[in-house]
Amino acid sequence: MSTLELGAPRSMYRSVRKYAKIYRASLVERMAYRSDFLLGTVLRFLPMITTILLWQAIYKGGEDSTQAGFRLNEMIAYLLLTNISRIFSSMPGLAGGIARDIREGTLKKYLIQPIDMIGYLVSYRMAHKTAYVVISALPYALLFYVCRGFFDTGWPDLLTWVAYLVSLILAFFVGFYFEVCVGMVGFWFLEVTSLLYIVMTLNFFISGHMLPLDFLPPFWASFLKALPFQYMAYFPAVVVLGKVRGQDLAIGLLGELFWAIFFMMLARTLYTRGLRRYSAFGG
């Protein structure tokens, strides 16, 4: 066995240990702001009250008790669940931070240290999400307990739970690598904040955060379901509601995996090409 073959697993182990340490340090840092997190989570619950009331009024004004395959209770359960999807897929400040590092030249900190920027950011974001999930678990559990009446389709089976968990984890990667790709545009255009606003505003609607994509006319619903944005809010919610099953579920999860890998590769390509253009000045 050559030295090269022995060295490869050792170097991989060292690499995993390095990013695990970044994860741990970021987690400790994030947990320091737990009260701010908690307050933010509780405040975010309040608009849900008006959302629930709005949808009750919408269903009351309609002739059918089922709209686009959703009963009122399912609709409200869906809107509550999209918040869980967004916990995993939303990446506040990620693309803007990358663009700022490029613009201000602070990107060089990754270039002069044995740390890969994308690897560092994955560890950092995972820590951020872990802290958020841990801290917001209690208020969310309370919210879902109070709203348990809306979840009247019965307890999902084990397979659905597993599929839901997988869809949420993949939602994290789709959201993360998508934002990284947007941030990488900063190598070519100095100011991406405005582009970011457009993408995020549009994402709010086309990811199904405002309403299930099934409510849209058939052409638009099919079109948006072919895009990656549905995985950031719509897809995980309909999985746990049991609206996607069997073959459709498998195809959906494979589609989500495809988009996660696609954006991962695109982010890596953009980073490599961007670095060729990048130049930093100053002492």
Next chain:
Amino acid sequence: MVASLIKYARMWASLGRYTLARELSFRGNFLVKISVEILWLFILIAFFSTVFGRTKSIAGWDEWQYMFFVGCFFALNGLIETLFLDNCNEFAELVRTGDLDFLLLKPIDEQFLITCRRIDWGCALNIPMGFGVMGYSLYKIGGPVDPLSIPIFLMTFVSGAAIAYSFMLTLTSLSVWMVRNQSLMEMWWLFSSLARYPREIFVGTWASPIGVFFTFFLPILLVVNVPSQAMVGLLDWRMVGFTLIATVLCLGASRAFFRFALKSYRSASS
């Protein structure tokens, strides 16, 4: 009094010209900001068009009455964001750094200088866009418009903006003690999210008291509801009268609170 009002109006116009010139020196960014606002209006319209494809009315508001409500909210929110939001957002930073000293030393009313210093022209287009949606909705509703409802609408629209401004000023004043105002701005967002829906959706055992509280005690639900109702719903004179009284009370109370907060300000300089 009149001379003073003219002086402040001229000063506001000058500040407006200055901020416009500043904004136009970053034209690309300015255009994208406007595009985001247009996009957001289209998303709102798409959302409610989709909803009205499946229902006839929302809490007694039919499609075009509701679209008028959406336009009114968009215009009013645009007005607040254009004139005051950025200024109030910056107040905590002025307190933290002690730069507020420079503003307090000027021979101009502190409240005016702090809340009206800058105009965010990137949001200004929301106002005509909102009025455009209202105009189109009125056209779709059809029928003659009661001539009396137009001045009532304009009066309650201005009152609504004044009430919203009062709430923003109160939240801003808290920065003197809290220094960091991120949660305060989140509170503002929550307030505005309450204003964006009709008052009639607050029905039922637990929702009804919330509706009453935010109508008569913290009257944020009056802001869009009363002007919209004056134009496309049933004109309720009692609500119009109450809105005008609430406006005066809110403006007075928020100014008193702001001045009280300023008294607690301890400069950050050494």
